[in-house]
Amino acid sequence: xxxxxxxxxxxxxxxxxxxxxxxxxxxxxxxxxxxxxxxxxxxxxxxxxxxxxxxxxxxxxxxxxxxxxxxxxxxxxxxxxxxxxxxxxxxxxxxxxxxxxxxxxxxxxxxxxxxxxxxxxxxxxxxxxxxxxxxxxxxxxxxxxxxxxxxxxxxxxxxxxxxxxxxxxxxxxxxxxxxxxxxxxxxxxxxxxxxxxxxxxxxxxxxxxxxxxxxxxxxxxxxxxxxxxxxxxxxxxxxxxxxxxxxxxxxxxxxxxxxxxxxxxxxxxxxxxxxxxxxxxxxxxxxxxxxxxxxxxxxxxxxxxxxxxxxxxxxxxxxxxxxxxxxxxxxxxxxxxxxxxxxxxxxxxxxxxxxxxxxxxxxxxxxxxxxxxxxxxxxxxxxxxxxxxxxxxxxxxxxxxxxxxxxxxxxx
Amino acid sequence: xxxxxxxxxxxxxxxxxxxxxxxxxxxxxxxxxxxxxxxxxxxxxxxxxxxxxxxxxxxxxxxxxxxxxxxxxxxxxxxxxxxxxxxxxxxxxxxxxxxxxxxxxxxxxxxxxxxxxxxxxxxxxxxxxxxxxxxxxxxxxxxxxxxxxxxxxxxxxxxxxxxxxxxxxxxxxxxxxxxxxxxxxxxxxxxxxxxxxxxxxxxxxxxxxxxxxxxxxxxxxxxxxxxxxxxxxxxxxxxxxxxxxxxxxxxxxxxxxxxxxxxxxxxxxxxxxxxxxxxxxxxxxxxxxxxxxxxxxxxxxxxxxxxxxxxxxxxxxxxxxxxxxxxxxxxxxxxxxxxxxxxxxxxxxxxxxxxxxxxxxxxxxxxxxxxxxx
Numbered sequence: 001x002x003x004x005x006x007x008x009x010x011x012x013x014x015x016x017x018x019x020x021x022x023x024x025x026x027x028x029x030x031x032x033x034x035x036x037x038x039x040x041x042x043x044x045x046x047x048x049x050x051x052x053x054x055x056x057x058x059x060x061x062x063x064x065x066x067x068x069x070x071x072x073x074x075x076x077x078x079x080x081x082x083x084x085x086x087x088x089x090x091x092x093x094x095x096x097x098x099x100x101x102x103x104x105x106x107x108x109x110x111x112x113x114x115x116x117x118x119x120x121x122x123x124x125x126x127x128x129x130x131x132x133x134x135x136x137x138x139x140x141x142x143x144x145x146x147x148x149x150x151x152x153x154x155x156x157x158x159x160x161x162x163x164x165x166x167x168x169x170x171x172x173x174x175x176x177x178x179x180x181x182x183x184x185x186x187x188x189x190x191x192x193x194x195x196x197x198x199x200x201x202x203x204x205x206x207x208x209x210x211x212x213x214x215x216x217x218x219x220x221x222x223x224x225x226x227x228x229x230x231x232x233x234x235x236x237x238x239x240x241x242x243x244x245x246x247x248x249x250x251x252x253x254x255x256x257x258x259x260x261x262x263x264x265x266x267x268x269x270x271x272x273x274x275x276x277x278x279x280x281x282x283x284x285x286x287x288x289x290x291x292x293x294x295x296x297x298x299x300x301x302x303x304x305x306x307x308x309x310x311x312x313x314x315x316x317x318x319x320x321x322x323x324x325x326x327x328x329x330x331x332x333x334x335x336x337x338x339x340x341x342x343x344x345x346x347x348x349x350x351x352x353x354x355x356x357x358x359x360x361x362x363x364x365x366x367x368x369x370x371x372x373x374x375x376x377x378x379x380x381x382x383x384x385x386x387x388x389x390x391x392x393x394x395x396x397x398x399x400x401x402x403x404x405x406x407x408x409x410x411x412x
Numbered sequence: 413x414x415x416x417x418x419x420x421x422x423x424x425x426x427x428x429x430x431x432x433x434x435x436x437x438x439x440x441x442x443x444x445x446x447x448x449x450x451x452x453x454x455x456x457x458x459x460x461x462x463x464x465x466x467x468x469x470x471x472x473x474x475x476x477x478x479x480x481x482x483x484x485x486x487x488x489x490x491x492x493x494x495x496x497x498x499x500x501x502x503x504x505x506x507x508x509x510x511x512x513x514x515x516x517x518x519x520x521x522x523x524x525x526x527x528x529x530x531x532x533x534x535x536x537x538x539x540x541x542x543x544x545x546x547x548x549x550x551x552x553x554x555x556x557x558x559x560x561x562x563x564x565x566x567x568x569x570x571x572x573x574x575x576x577x578x579x580x581x582x583x584x585x586x587x588x589x590x591x592x593x594x595x596x597x598x599x600x601x602x603x604x605x606x607x608x609x610x611x612x613x614x615x616x617x618x619x620x621x622x623x624x625x626x627x628x629x630x631x632x633x634x635x636x637x638x639x640x641x642x643x644x645x646x647x648x649x650x651x652x653x654x655x656x657x658x659x660x661x662x663x664x665x666x667x668x669x670x671x672x673x674x675x676x677x678x679x680x681x682x683x684x685x686x687x688x689x690x691x692x693x694x695x696x697x698x699x700x701x702x703x704x705x706x707x708x709x710x711x712x713x714x715x716x717x718x719x720x721x722x723x724x725x726x727x728x729x730x731x732x733x734x735x736x737x738x739x740x741x742x743x744x745x746x747x748x749x750x751x752x753x754x755x756x757x758x759x760x761x762x763x764x765x766x767x768x769x770x771x772x773x774x775x776x777x778x779x780x781x782x783x784x785x786x
Contacts, residue, residue: 149764
């Protein structure tokens with residue numbers, strides 16, 4: 001309290017000097033203040049618009065001088081270079097527009113897998129940091145302090161150049177059960193081959209994946225409302241899960257595996273997961289896991305101690321206390337910063353450019369930009385993609401927060 | 413005799429009590445259940461597998477002297493430290509001319525001498541210290557590093573590199589980001605609608621895009637925006653990009669502090685007849701900034717780590733220059749990459765960990781002050 005008064009008093013001394021000014025001037029100021037604010041704002045807006053107009057006219061002049069085309073027409077012209085990982089059909093004859101989608105899908109792929117891995121690891125480490133086991137808690141703390149304080153790019157380089165780069169060449173790669181090989185270009189796995197008649201199995205599998213969670217949710221709802229669980233649900237679940245297997249066997253096992261084989265200097269057949277992808281995925285998920293661990297720890301600590309004690313008092317064991325009492329409450333604190341980390345991971349996946357993993361920035365803002373020279377358009381599109389990702393996330397986040405506060409209000 | 417045996421008993425007593433205490437402690441903290449015992453044992457196994465191997469690699473099996481890769485090709489070779497020793501100067505100064513290196517050292521010394529008393533709360537004259545850091549030091553720094561006037565030969569910025577560039581980008585980026593961030597945060601909380609919208613747009617734009625696109629923009633797009641022939645130094649362009657980028661994050665940190673100031677402070681200041689700027693500068697900001705010192709340090713750490721990204725647009729910061737020298741055929745051994753990265757990781761870690769500890773110290777210090785609880 002003492003400290004707060006000092007600035008006030010010092011300020012007061014300054015003001016008393018102001019009070020000596022003629023009264024009419026003070027009134028004049030008060031009357032003019034809103035107008036001055038409006039004027040100032042208009043001036044700022046004008047300056048901003050002038051700035052943009054100025055740089056745009058400069059840019060147009062420069063582009064004309066350097067003979068660089070402008071506009072988005074290049075999206076339809078042929079890109080003319082190959083990409084070593086494409087989730088949709090892509091060849092050298094494909095257009096820049098298609099290249100953009102290939103890059104975006106690769107970004108989304110590595111981000112989605114990274115988010116899944118980082119979440120699992122982050123939750124485990126965050127819980128381990130609060131463990132009553134001294135050595136486990138210390139190990140988790142050491143992990144967080146080490147990983148968080150080393151730049152992500154350095155970690156990507158470490159995994160890419162040092163760790164995965166030290167693997168043997170394809171010719172001397174040791175296989176595991178003659179089907180999985182790790183070598184200095186990546187990991188080769190057997191590839192499933194969908195033969196004729198395999199569609200039925202796949203469709204049934206998809207059906208099971210969709211229906212099972214719905215059924216489980218229905219069962220829980222029934223139990224919560226009526227107190228009993230219909231007996232047919234269990235058999236339905238089993239039937240759903242067994243149907244694809246039955247279909248697979250009945251149609252004569254139409255899915256086979258294409259095993260990788262060493263031909264010359266590299267493997268043929270199978271699926272190759274590239275070294276770039278692995279390095280990026282490892283670095284992103286290990287790095288983000290350290291941040292998620294801290295968020296999880298803070299969330300768990302935010303749950304009042306009385307909640308744990310009450311859970312113990314009604315006879316819940318430690319795992320039950322965590323699952324039923326602590327984690328549901330901690331999640332409310334955890335989710336907003338967690339989505340922020342997911343967004344960070346997605347943005348950080350752009351570091352792929354440093355090791356040439358074909359993500360959005362690497363192929364589009366890198367190679368395509370160098371080839372076409374249309375820096376403004378390409379960077380504009382790239383930024384729009386990232387901006388829309390983050391805007392979508394914050395809209396979802398705001399809705400979640402709104403729902404949460406509504407629920408809190410409705411609860412007594 | 414009796415005295416002796418008494419002492420013996422005493423000693424044994426103390427021993428047993430220490431043992432008993434240790435046993436008791438281990439029972440609670442390590443072996444409280446079967447699950448915990450298994451976890452403890454696997455953690456010990458993990459440490460047993462990694463720590464001795466790490467020490468062996470770093471020290472025992474490592475090479476310490478040598479002139480070329482020959483020194484690092486032993487069987488079971490550990491780290492290849494001669495590589496670091498030989499390249500040390502490049503790693504710290506980049507391609508800065510050898511006979512001018514004293515200038516960089518002087519800048520390091522001045523920065524250290526200026527920042528250290530600023531960071532220790534007990535040292536007085538904070539105002540003069542800040543004045544030195546904000547006004548005199550940047551001018552001195554520019555003069556010493558760049559030269560070209562008053563007897564110092566000119567050193568172009570493309571020759572700067574290594575730790576120098578890393579510290580420069582982080583330092584300048586933050587020094588520029590803090591005032592800009594404060595203005596943006598004030599703008600975002602302003603009652604003027606147009607101004608507020610502009611600030612929100614600015615902040616959300618920079619926070620929504622990755623730093624790499626900012627650097628690409630600085631290196632490829634920015635030259636297009638200037639009138640013919642007005643293009644300038646690449647390092648400076650990247651600095652502008654980094655400063656704008658981190659000012660948006662800084663603005664959000666400062667906004668957190670502004671929101672924590674109770675409305676009563678505003679009301680009291682208004683009641684005294686203060687105008688907006690007087691209230692902000694004398695009442696609101698001193699309190700708000702004090703709360704967010706840890707946040708500011710955190711965003712400094714984030715920027716410090718992010719400086720490594722400039723290597724993607726062709727500037728040689730610490731990691732960039734190490735990466736460049738890893739390709740040196742004279743030093744190509746299986747351990748060179750590991751050694752280079754271990755060295756970089758150690759340096760970055762020391763800086764970042766030191767800063768994060770400092771921010772925790774400040775947090776504790778500020779948290780215990782009574783002025784915050786009112």
